[in-house]
Amino acid sequence: MKSKSGFTIVELLIVIVVIAVLASITVVAYNGIQARAKDSRRDAAVNVYKKALEMYKADNGQYPFACSNNPNLDCAAIDLAPYLAPTYVQTLPNIENNPSYGLWGMYYAQADHYTIVIPYNSKTPCKTGVNPRADYKAEYPLCS
Secondary structure, eight states: OOOOOSOOHHHHHHHHHHHHHHHHHHHHHHHHHHHHHHHHHHHHHHHHHHHHHHHHHHHHSSOOOTTTTOTTOOEEGGGGHHHHTTTTSSSOOOOOOBTTTTBOOEEEEETTEEEEEEOOSSSOOEEEEESOOSSTTTTSOBOO
């Protein structure tokens, strides 16, 4: 009697299932890494804004009102470009939006304080700044 060598259909299906499980784990891990990388870029961008805002205040005695000189309005953080670039920073980085929250990096200022909302991907969006107002974008906590 001649013996047949090869794999059975069950063995092949098990191998395919194992490969599919490993591929799905890799995709999930990769997406998490991408979100954390975007958040790191946001943190770096916010640090550039903070340093430039402090230099602006040192020269002008107050933080800029980026929204039509009206301290009661907020606007996208990139609207600070005419006030900060190129005097205090070569170019302002864009704080990427977060489509999950429909949120851009937002800026609000009074003469002695400002608040920046950071639209994180891998963690809850939060706000930071110098004496950030609790009632501005109250749905977002202060960054820790």
